[in-house]
Amino acid sequence: MTQALSALAPSGTVRPNRLSRRLAASCFAVAAFVATALPMAAQARSAPESFADLAEEVTGAVVNISASTTVEAKNRTLPQLPPGTPFEDLFEEFFNRRGQGNGDTPRQRRSNSLGSGFVIDPSGIVVTNNHVIGDANDISVIFSDGTRLKAEIVGKDSKVDLAVLKVKTDKPLKAVKFGDSDALRPGDWVLAIGNPFGLGGSVTAGIVSARGRNIDSGPYDNYIQTDAAINKGNSGGPLFNMKGEVVGINTAILSPTGGSVGIGFAVPASTAAPVIEQLRQYGETRRGWLGVRIQSVDDATAEALGLGTARGALIAGVDEKGPAKPAGLDVGDVIVRFDGKEVKDSRDLPRIVASTPVGKTVDVVVVRKGKEETKKVTLGRLEDGEKQANLQQPSTDTPTVTRQALGLEMATMSEDLRRRYGLKDDQKGVVITRVDPNSAAADKRIQPGDVIVEVGQEPVSSPADVTKRIDAIKSQGRKSVLLLVANSQGEVRFVALSVE
Structure with a gap:
């Protein structure tokens, strides 16, 4: 280091021995400053010496999911060849050998998929991704000791990409609990366990890269981003914090190659847990419904509305049969708080409303013509609201000008x-x-x-x-x-x- 700096110094201006002393003194001063300036908590944190104890503690609850779908395949017909042609017998033998003759009996084709999951209840309740099981009619759960059990679907939800399965067992299973994903911070260590490429239980470690990621996969995107290696087959597997709690469910990756490039996404436990509870209790979701159509607020819109800064969710339509109408919410209102939770932008509102219990009466704070007002709304059920017709506008007719x-x-x-x-x-x-x-x-x-x-x-x-x-x-x-x-x-x- 001294030699490099010395070589860069103009000839005759600084002698190497004097520069060495100055550099040593400077490095000591910088080191002393860093040691005193950093908080004690930051100085104390370091990378775990090993993840082995944690992995050993939780691996028994992580499972592989094998899902098979049997579909009817169309028969291929033999080429129409003139009778007696030398190729007639050849084609007939070829197609019959492959099971693709002219028979009327429909053939069946099996489609298989592999993924991951984890046990949340010792009685046999397993969580995975909805896309892992899809429309499968034969699902098996494979445990780390090789035990293979048939599973039935308790419920599934495509909007958050979750599914709950149940297996019958004659002994309590190893289970894991959900942790507080809202307490995660970028830089926290996490551990991903799953079944990448069908290889079986694999452990990878990384950190939380970001929170609240929107990858346009659904209406409630709020993903944890991690650089822990997640590959095909990891879908549905758990993302653990250092306490051995599930803080996320590995769901997607961003990759031009199909393999991990250090950008993986997991559904936060705070989003997943309420959905899983509903699926267990009802076999379906029962999300809150406000009955408004919203759009984001940009700087120009915020200025026009007198909001000061761009924030909230702008109501662009109100369902005539929805809960918002009788509560007095109107087109042009900007929702800035819902049930005590701040609505920073339009993406926040659907997620907050959906996680609020059906039938609950909540305070909704709106900005109307530059002033804040509070409305009380009793939420309906989203699944019912989705079946209703679109908005209609009032009529008029005037001369053309x-x-x-x-x-x-x-x-x-x-x-x-x-x-x-x-x-x-x-x-x-x-x-x-x-x-x-x-x-x-x-x-x-x-x-x-x-x-x-x-x-x-x-x-x-x-x-x-x-x-x-x-x-x-x-x-x-x-x-x-x-x-x-x-x-x-x-x-x-x-x-x-x-x-x-």
């Missing part, structure tokens, strides 16, 4: 415009007939045939209403205006556009 603003050419609703753009008979608002391709409105994917329902959270029915609201917002010193825009199917969304 056109005007331009914000790069948009607008017209009052008319029967001719309804026919031209395929708008519903009960659609209300101002029809957009042209969009300047160089405008911010075009960048926000507004297009002809869309309908402006509200401007600045006030209903509009004519182009004059639109321009009047825009002028009023400008006079308030606002930089953006918030439009509520509906497409031809009546689906609405908020769009913030600059008025400068």
Whole structure:
């Protein structure tokens, strides 16, 4: 080190022996500073000398899952050959040998998959991923001692990718418990155990790389990211903390090669445990339902709504038969707290609502026209709400008048415009007939045939209403205006556009 620094110093300016003394003194000072500046807890933490004791403690509860699906395969027909051709006997012998003759008896084909799981109840309750078992009609659970038991499905949930199985056993099984995944921090050690590539029980170690990852796999994405090696076959296996508690269920990997590149994802125990309890109790999920359609809040929308900073979930639609309607929630409200939990962005709300018990009355804090209000909502059941029809808009009909603003050419609703753009008979608002391709409105994917329902959270029915609201917002010193825009199917969304 001294020689390298010396070689880089200008000739005759610093002698090597003096530089050595200075460097040694500096290194000592830096080391002393680090030792005194770091918290004692940080200094005390170090990598485990071995994970062997932990692995030995929990491995007995980790199982391999073998799932087989029997499907009917279509028979191939023999090529149509002229009678007496030399190849007739050859083709017939070939296809019959492969079981693909012209018989009417349908053939069956078995599809197999391998994965991992773990026991959570000594009576024989096993947890794995839903995608491991799929539509299997023959499921076996293989234990670390080689014992193989048939399993039946207690319940499964595709939205969080979980399944609960039960095996019959004449003795208590080794089981593990869920831990507090919310207490995990990036940098904490974790241990993954599973059945990669069908090799059998394998142990890998790593750290928590991140929390709250959204990989667009479902509506409740909130994954733990880890660099512990997770490969095909690890799906459904447990992710342990250093106490031997399950803090995650290994579910997915991000990999261009199909193998581990140090980016694996696990469903947090805090998300999985309530779902598993519902599947055990009811054989299905019973998630809370609010009955609103939401969208995220960007900086421009936050400015237009007077929120200060981008936060919360913006209500873009309210189900007429949902719990939110009688509670007084309305389009344009921004939900910032739900049942005492902060809603930082729109992704938080579905997860919080779904985990709240059906029938519970909760406080919902919304920002409406710049002021916070609290509404009480009694939650319904999501599975019932999903069966209901979409929102419908009120009706109107006025003479046609056109005007331009914000790069948009607008017209009052008319029967001719309804026919031209395929708008519903009960659609209300101002029809957009042209969009300047160089405008911010075009960048926000507004297009002809869309309908402006509200401007600045006030209903509009004519182009004059639109321009009047825009002028009023400008006079308030606002930089953006918030439009509520509906497409031809009546689906609405908020769009913030600059008025400068």
